[in-house]
Amino acid sequence: MTKLKRILLVEDSINDAELTLSALESINLANKVDTVADGALALDYIYCRGNFADRPRVNPAIILLDLKLPKVSGLEVLKELKGDPLLKRIPVVILTSSKEEKDIIMGYDLGVNAYVVKPVEYSEFIIAIKQLGSFWAIINEAPRD
Amino acid sequence: MKKYNKLFLRKKLNDENKMTLFNSVSFRFVFFVMLLTILTGGIISFTTINISRNSIRQEVLDHNHTQATLVAEFTSDLMEVIQANIRSFSTRPLIAVYIEENDMELASKMLRELVKMQIVLDTCGLYDINGIQVASSDINATTIGQSFADREWFQQTIATKQPFQSVPIKSRVNSNAVTPYATPILNEQGQPIGVFAGAISLAKLSEIIVNTNNNLDVSYSIIDIRNGGVILANEDSQLILTTLSENNSIVALLLKDESGAIESTDEKAVKELIGFAPMSNLPWGAIISTQSKAAFSVIDDLTKTASIISIILVLIAIIVSGLFILRIMAPIRHLIDGTKEVGKGNLEYKFKITGIGEIEQLSRSFSDMTESLKVVMISNEELEQIVKERTSQLEAANIELESFSYSVSHDLRAPLRHVHGFVEMLRNHLQGNMDEKSQHYLDVISNATKDMGQLIDDLLSFSRIGKSQIKNVKVNLNLIVRDLITSYQSEMKNGNVKWNIAELPDISGDNSMIRQVFGNLISNALKFTSLKELRMIEIGFEPDAEKKDYVIIHIKDNGAGFDMQYIEKLFGVFQRLHSQNDFEGTGIGLANVKRIVQKHGGRVWAEGEIDEGAAFYFTLPKYKEE
Numbered sequence: 130m131t132k133l134k135r136i137l138l139v140e141d142s143i144n145d146a147e148l149t150l151s152a153l154e155s156i157n158l159a160n161k162v163d164t165v166a167d168g169a170l171a172l173d174y175i176y177c178r179g180n181f182a183d184r185p186r187v188n189p190a191i192i193l194l195d196l197k198l199p200k201v202s203g204l205e206v207l208k209e210l211k212g213d214p215l216l217k218r219i220p221v222v223i224l225t226s227s228k229e230e231k232d233i234i235m236g237y238d239l240g241v242n243a244y245v246v247k248p249v250e251y252s253e254f255i256i257a258i259k260q261l262g263s264f265w266a267i268i269n270e271a272p273r274d
Numbered sequence: 275m276k277k278y279n280k281l282f283l284r285k286k287l288n289d290e291n292k293m294t295l296f297n298s299v300s301f302r303f304v305f306f307v308m309l310l311t312i313l314t315g316g317i318i319s320f321t322t323i324n325i326s327r328n329s330i331r332q333e334v335l336d337h338n339h340t341q342a343t344l345v346a347e348f349t350s351d352l353m354e355v356i357q358a359n360i361r362s363f364s365t366r367p368l369i370a371v372y373i374e375e376n377d378m379e380l381a382s383k384m385l386r387e388l389v390k391m392q393i394v395l396d397t398c399g400l401y402d403i404n405g406i407q408v409a410s411s412d413i414n415a416t417t418i419g420q421s422f423a424d425r426e427w428f429q430q431t432i433a434t435k436q437p438f439q440s441v442p443i444k445s446r447v448n449s450n451a452v453t454p455y456a457t458p459i460l461n462e463q464g465q466p467i468g469v470f471a472g473a474i475s476l477a478k479l480s481e482i483i484v485n486t487n488n489n490l491d492v493s494y495s496i497i498d499i500r501n502g503g504v505i506l507a508n509e510d511s512q513l514i515l516t517t518l519s520e521n522n523s524i525v526a527l528l529l530k531d532e533s534g535a536i537e538s539t540d541e542k543a544v545k546e547l548i549g550f551a552p553m554s555n556l557p558w559g560a561i562i563s564t565q566s567k568a569a570f571s572v573i574d575d576l577t578k579t580a581s582i583i584s585i586i587l588v589l590i591a592i593i594v595s596g597l598f599i600l601r602i603m604a605p606i607r608h609l610i611d612g613t614k615e616v617g618k619g620n621l622e623y624k625f626k627i628t629g630i631g632e633i634e635q636l637s638r639s640f641s642d643m644t645e646s647l648k649v650v651m652i653s654n655e656e657l658e659q660i661v662k663e664r665t666s667q668l669e670a671a672n673i674e675l676e677s678f679s680y681s682v683s684h685d686l687r688a689p690l691r692h693v694h695g696f697v698e699m700l701r702n703h704l705q706g707n708m709d710e711k712s713q714h715y716l717d718v719i720s721n722a723t724k725d726m727g728q729l730i731d732d733l734l735s736f737s738r739i740g741k742s743q744i745k746n747v748k749v750n751l752n753l754i755v756r757d758l759i760t761s762y763q764s765e766m767k768n769g770n771v772k773w774n775i776a777e778l779p780d781i782s783g784d785n786s787m788i789r790q791v792f793g794n795l796i797s798n799a800l801k802f803t804s805l806k807e808l809r810m811i812e813i814g815f816e817p818d819a820e821k822k823d824y825v826i827i828h829i830k831d832n833g834a835g836f837d838m839q840y841i842e843k844l845f846g847v848f849q850r851l852h853s854q855n856d857f858e859g860t861g862i863g864l865a866n867v868k869r870i871v872q873k874h875g876g877r878v879w880a881e882g883e884i885d886e887g888a889a890f891y892f893t894l895p896k897y898k899e900e
Binding site for chain 2: 142144145148151197226228247248249250251252254255
């Protein structure tokens with residue numbers, strides 16, 4: 130059995146990260162989830178540099194990306210990823226509180242694969258994350274590296 | 275100058291409105307003077323010339339009439355003498371004797387003496403009772419022995435035994451133009467035994483009469499008015515014996531023994547002024563004619579001279595008025611240049627205050643006006659600066675507000691989600707180990723976060739309406755209403771509502787915003803009628819009397835209604851007239867309705883009565899086919 134790819138969660142809020150992780154756990158995903166707290170760390174992770182220099186050079190199965198992030202914003206991270214021919218095929222899902230039309234448009238213009246607004250209601254939030262996780266990690270077929 | 279320049283840049287300078295020669299005051303003034311001189315000069319000259327012409331015509335006609343009368347009298351007298359001479363000759367006893375004895379030699383000698391004595395006579399002759407010429411004053415006469423019995427003068431004389439003045443004829447003796455005067459020669463018993471005839475020479479007659487005329491422009495004629503008027507005497511010998519081809523009216527008047535003067539046109543279309551008079555003892559008339567051209571030559575010359583003088587006068591008037599107007603216009607031109615400069619923004623321009631009276635005043639006022647303008651300009655510039663500062667402040671505030679609403683959307687929602695999320699996680703965690711009170715507290719926290727989430731969403735939607743631009747398109751209200759009712763019916767299971775919906779007109783506006791208005795009002799109607807047994811909702815429209823191109827739309831229900839006392843609060847943000855326990859809602863719906871309708875240029879109002887129902891009215895622009 131080949132080693133399962135990991136899921137990268139880019140989320141600066143510890144609370145949100147915990148909520149998301151708890152939701153993902155509840156669907157018993159086999160994939161491991163790595164969490165980083167800002168855009169700069171996210172890029173380090175993906176490019177295997179800085180703190181992540183020792184990371185095996187395997188792209189994550191999916192990146193769950195918040196928009197409002199310290200240092201480098203979610204949209205900037207997205208722009209960089211989708212501009213890199215080696216990385217642009219990694220599925221990226223924006224997971225954010227913002228319903229702003231301009232954010233949605235900008236995200237899709239930059240080539241995001243999905244845009245999900247975090248529901249306030251916990252049960253809805255759990256449902257959204259569960260669906261998201263099972264869709265991207267299980268149902269969706271991504272190109273092999 | 276620089277200082278004011280940009281203030282003037284905004285308005286387009288009226289430089290296309292360039293002055294042309296024809297719309298300049300100078301040109302018009304000179305033209306006016308020219309017109310005036312020509313008109314007055316023309317009218318005066320024309321009148322004067324016309325009056326002169328008329329008086330000259332009358333004078334010439336009078337003169338010719340008088341002259342004709344004089345010539346007629348003169349000719350009449352002359353002929354009287356000649357005729358008397360001939361008559362007395364014919365009554366000489368010797369003549370009768372010569373005829374009876376046929377002594378022609380002596381008779382001829384006598385006749386020659388008579389002709390010599392009476393120079394007007396061309397020839398004269400003696401004729402016997404049978405009309406045979408027996409003697410002639412002409413030695414070379416070849417007519418002796420010939421018969422003259424066919425001549426009118428012979429036949430008349432024998433028949434009437436009276437002297438007869440013949441019509442003019444060509445002499446049979448020598449072919450000269452003559453008018454024979456014949457007298458009978460009577461014997462002692464008074465019976466005619468022959469005729470004595472004297473041929474009066476028309477050439478000599480003309481000579482005598484024409485001699486009295488020394489005016490080249492005037493033509494004298496003596497005519498025999500029998501046979502349509504035959505010319506007896508005229509300065510032009512060619513005309514003698516010819517018949518008058520024109521002036522039949524004159525002959526007719528002469529035949530009636532009338533004298534007078536008329537203006538007439540001959541066959542060559544030459545106008546003549548003709549005086550005429552008959553003769554008392556002869557069937558003759560005198561005609562004096564003057565060619566109009568000759569008569570009016572003086573006045574025509576005068577007209578020419580007057581025309582030249584007029585032209586010169588007009589030219590002088592133009593020059594003088596031109597110089598005059600240029601002198602007046604100089605300061606005005608200066609003023610125009612000045613106003614143009616000021617118009618371009620050069621408020622420092624100095625006006626030269628010159629000119630006469632009003633113009634000087636005008637310059638002065640304009641100069642003063644420029645000064646006042648300068649003051650206004652400066653304060654205007656300051657105002658402009660203030661406006662600019664305020665605008666940039668406002669823009670900054672707007673940007674701030676936008677990022678604020680973004681923050682609200684993103685940041686306020688996150689902790690809310692956390693509270694709610696962790697409450698739920700806690701609930702799961704404590705599953706079974708919770709008493710009722712703990713359960714209740716968690717429910718309250720959970721519901722409060724839900725409400726807060728709704729409030730945040732509503733606040734965002736309200737501020738979005740304020741910011742967004744309307745996209746004006748044709749909006750089909752019937753479609754919107756149908757869609758909304760369908761969706762609410764399936765969602766809320768409002769099967770027992772009695773709908774009364776009119777066919778609504780198309781309006782012009784933003785489709786999604788209008789949908790929001792109807793959505794809010796219809797859901798309100800459904801909400802507030804939910805406690806009624808029989809629920810009635812009516813949607814209709816009527817023309818707007820205030821704004822002709824708008825239409826009033828209303829949505830009425832028979833629901834909970836409201837107290838008109840609080841009408842002011844009805845459309846306020848987060849204002850509610852019912853408690854949350856009775857009817858749910860944040861109180862943003864009607865505020866949104868008001869904002870959207872106002873953005874479309876419409877008005878919104880409501881009527882209501884507690885427990886009886888509410889009616890909401892709003893106006894929207896009618897759709898107009900382009």
